[in-house]
Amino acid sequence: MTQAGAAPAPTQSGAEQGGAAASPAQRPSLFSRARWQGVGSALRSPATLSLLPLSLVLLLFFIVPIVGMAIIAFTVTAEDGSTGVGLDNFMALTSGSHSAAIVNSVQVSLVGSTIAAVIGTLTSFCISQIRSEKLDSVVAVFTSVLANDGGAPLAFSFIVTLGNAGVVYGLLNLGDTGFSLYSWQGLVVMYQYFLIPTMIMVTLPTFVGLRKEWREANAALGGSAPTFWHRVGLPIAMPALLGGWILCFGAAFATHASAAVLIGAGGYPLIPLNIGALLGQAGDSQQVAMALGVTMVAIAVITLFAFNRLQRRSARWMH
Amino acid sequence: MNATTPASNEVTLEGVSKAFGPTTVLQDLDLTIGAGELVTVLGPSGCGKTTALRILAGFEKPTDGRVLVGGRELTQVPPNRRGIGMVFQAYSLFPNMTVQDNVEYGLRVRKVDREKRRRTAQDMLEMCGLGEFALRFPAQLSGGQQQRVALARALATQPEVVLLDEPLSALDAIVRVQIREEIRRLQQQLGITTMFVTHDQEEALAIADRVAVLRGGVIEQIDVPRAVYQNPATEFVARFVGSVTELGAAADYQGGRLPVRAPGGDLDTLFIRPEDLTLVPEPDGDCTVVSQIYTGERTTIRASSQERDAEGNPLELITSVSAAEAADLTPGTRVSPYVMSSPALRVTAAERHVAEREAALEAGEGGLRAAGAASVQAGAAR
Ligand SMILES: Nc1ncnc2c1ncn2[C@@H]1O[C@H](COP(=O)(O)OP(=O)(O)OP(=O)(O)O)[C@@H](O)[C@H]1O
Numbered sequence: 224m225t226q227a228g229a230a231p232a233p234t235q236s237g238a239e240q241g242g243a244a245a246s247p248a249q250r251p252s253l254f255s256r257a258r259w260q261g262v263g264s265a266l267r268s269p270a271t272l273s274l275l276p277l278s279l280v281l282l283l284f285f286i287v288p289i290v291g292m293a294i295i296a297f298t299v300t301a302e303d304g305s306t307g308v309g310l311d312n313f314m315a316l317t318s319g320s321h322s323a324a325i326v327n328s329v330q331v332s333l334v335g336s337t338i339a340a341v342i343g344t345l346t347s348f349c350i351s352q353i354r355s356e357k358l359d360s361v362v363a364v365f366t367s368v369l370a371n372d373g374g375a376p377l378a379f380s381f382i383v384t385l386g387n388a389g390v391v392y393g394l395l396n397l398g399d400t401g402f403s404l405y406s407w408q409g410l411v412v413m414y415q416y417f418l419i420p421t422m423i424m425v426t427l428p429t430f431v432g433l434r435k436e437w438r439e440a441n442a443a444l445g446g447s448a449p450t451f452w453h454r455v456g457l458p459i460a461m462p463a464l465l466g467g468w469i470l471c472f473g474a475a476f477a478t479h480a481s482a483a484v485l486i487g488a489g490g491y492p493l494i495p496l497n498i499g500a501l502l503g504q505a506g507d508s509q510q511v512a513m514a515l516g517v518t519m520v521a522i523a524v525i526t527l528f529a530f531n532r533l534q535r536r537s538a539r540w541m542h
Numbered sequence: 543m544n545a546t547t548p549a550s551n552e553v554t555l556e557g558v559s560k561a562f563g564p565t566t567v568l569q570d571l572d573l574t575i576g577a578g579e580l581v582t583v584l585g586p587s588g589c590g591k592t593t594a595l596r597i598l599a600g601f602e603k604p605t606d607g608r609v610l611v612g613g614r615e616l617t618q619v620p621p622n623r624r625g626i627g628m629v630f631q632a633y634s635l636f637p638n639m640t641v642q643d644n645v646e647y648g649l650r651v652r653k654v655d656r657e658k659r660r661r662t663a664q665d666m667l668e669m670c671g672l673g674e675f676a677l678r679f680p681a682q683l684s685g686g687q688q689q690r691v692a693l694a695r696a697l698a699t700q701p702e703v704v705l706l707d708e709p710l711s712a713l714d715a716i717v718r719v720q721i722r723e724e725i726r727r728l729q730q731q732l733g734i735t736t737m738f739v740t741h742d743q744e745e746a747l748a749i750a751d752r753v754a755v756l757r758g759g760v761i762e763q764i765d766v767p768r769a770v771y772q773n774p775a776t777e778f779v780a781r782f783v784g785s786v787t788e789l790g791a792a793a794d795y796q797g798g799r800l801p802v803r804a805p806g807g808d809l810d811t812l813f814i815r816p817e818d819l820t821l822v823p824e825p826d827g828d829c830t831v832v833s834q835i836y837t838g839e840r841t842t843i844r845a846s847s848q849e850r851d852a853e854g855n856p857l858e859l860i861t862s863v864s865a866a867e868a869a870d871l872t873p874g875t876r877v878s879p880y881v882m883s884s885p886a887l888r889v890t891a892a893e894r895h896v897a898e899r900e901a902a903l904e905a906g907e908g909g910l911r912a913a914g915a916a917s918v919q920a921g922a923a924r
């Protein structure tokens with residue numbers, strides 16, 4: 224729209240076609256005055272102004288830290304103390320504990336978030352079938368509390384119940400099954416306590432929002448309940464399900480406190496734990512920590528894009 | 543799927559009652575819709591129209607009574623095995639499918655092969671004037687277009703019976719008239735037995751073979767539109783369908799100039815349609831013209847009386863005249879009413895006294911009274 228305003232709109236391109244339809248010759252060149260006036264007026268538009276707070280938050284809490292982190296990560300300190308740009312810090316990640324941490328983090332998050340996505344989806348679905356507004360709002364409150372209920376207390380409660388001396392561990396003789404809380408399975412189980420609520424929180428509104436008319440139209444057209452879910456319910460819910468899954472992946476991926484308490488340092492390397500450990504050491508370990516951080520952000524961004532593609536394909540009908 | 547004998551798609555609700563917990567919504571309702579007939583169900587909000595329709599569709603189970611289609615009892619048959627087409631008020635299209643896929647849905651469920659599906663859907667869309675929209679998603683259509691698609695989708699499986707629940711109420715006046723005419727045309731062309739629920743009385747009269755007027759879960763009258771309008775069976779119908787002037791008249795009054803008196807006492811109550819009432823300018827007239835509303839072909843004249851009713855409000859008279867006649871009836875003109883043909887309904891004093899006594903006895907049944915009161919207001923609002 225701003226573009227249409229910026230271009231001295233050729234009369235034949237109607238309002239709905241906008242400036243995009245203008246032929247190249249009629250378009251102002253990159254440096255023409257018209258274009259800069261256009262940019263100026265776009266900056267003063269209410270849309271831009273209302274984006275300002277978001278932009279500031281992004282800048283201060285996202286861009287600045289990442290850029291800072293990246294600068295340190297790519298800075299190499301030579302023996303003589305001089306610094307330069309290089310990939311040495313990243314080379315340090317290709318072996319040993321750090322490469323294990325990257326693999327572990329991805330594995331635990333992927334397995335944990337997938338299990339949570341499946342269980343959470345089924346739970347949301349069942350809750351939505353009960354069709355009680357009261358229940359829905361109670362669930363909304365509880366899940367939002369539980370979804371943020373990670374951290375050290377969660378880990379301690381796990382150690383008390385499922386740890387090697389834990390109550391439930393003893394009762395169920397979990398030792399015989401080879402289960403250990405202090406392993407990646409332990410992490411996956413522990414993460415469920417905030418991942419499942421996260422998933423329910425995100426997907427319940429979608430299931431509740433499936434209109435009665437859609438179900439009834441399906442029935443009037445001869446469709447059974449499975450037909451409805453196969454052709455209508457799930458396809459409509461899919462974007463939210465994928466969104467919930469990625470959110471769970473992110474939450475698991477970034478979890479630090481509960482993992483730190485449960486695993487401690489070194490037992491089972493994870494990216495956040497290794498970063499924490501590195502930051503406590505001297506020398507150029509801080510630069511390696513930042514390289515690990517940059518890797519973490521990169522993985523998160525790649526995952527986000529992958530999910531986004533899936534989501535967009537499943538939501539082709541949304542406009 | 544298609545009709546084998548003409549009577550095979552006659553629809554009957556037989557002694558149907560429905561209660562939601564303590565509230566009775568339908569009471570011993572009998573309704574038969576003949577094969578290929580379009581019956582509109584008209585009534586004020588909350589009178590049970592949707593409930594009746596949903597019982598027919600199978601989305602609600604009646605507390606009592608039976609549902610028959612073509613003589614076959616369907617009371618216990620789930621909705622997806624009834625083969626009854628349905629058009630909802632709004633937002634019923636599957637948002638994740640194109641118009642084409644929406645229309646094909648019923649055929650896909652019936653495992654009709656792809657080629658045939660495509661063709662039928664295309665035909666259906668053409669018939670509903672939607673050929674060019676086949677590949678759009680519902681969110682890219684106007685409300686009127688969406689309802690046309692919903693209609694095409696309901697008709698694609700060639701159902702013998704179609705139910706429509708206020709399918710046009712979300713649309714603006716012009717589109718509403720257009721689509722209702724299309725619905726009527728298709729319904730007649732395909733010979734579909736149709737129940738059309740609406741609370742718009744003009745719509746109900748315009749497209750129906752017969753109109754059923756529902757009030758508080760009971761059918762007050764079911765008849766051809768002309769009869770419902772010209773010979774309403776009850777005061778409620780007289781007030782709810784069309785505009786009406788209510789005036790008291792002596793038992794021996796037989797037409798001509800009518801001295802304006804409030805209904806009540808030992809007077810009969812006349813319910814007079816606008817076209818049966820003439821307001822004649824007279825210097826000593828009982829009434830004064832208060833407004834002229836120009837509606838194009840006709841002009842609606844409202845007048846009010848010096849005479850007051852029991853609550854102290856003036857009586858309101860309503861008539862419609864041609865533009866030429868309206869020139870003599872400017873606001874402020876003193877007029878007298880003349881009843882030119884027999885009124886739509888005449889309730890004698892004796893009948894009214896009986897009804898009043900019955901109403902007093904029924905006073906405990908709050909739901910019915912509330913429904914009645916609401917409808918009186920609806921009538922008065924016009
Ligand atoms: N599932 C339900 N549970 C309880 N009461 C209900 C239910 N469905 C309808 N009712 C009640 O039944 C009465 C009739 O409802 P219905 O929907 O049939 O009215 P309607 O004539 O279609 O009204 P409207 O013109 O407003 O659509 C209303 O008083 C309503 O509150």
Ligand SMILES: [Mg+2]
Pocket residue numbers: 591592593707
């Ligand atoms: Mg209704």
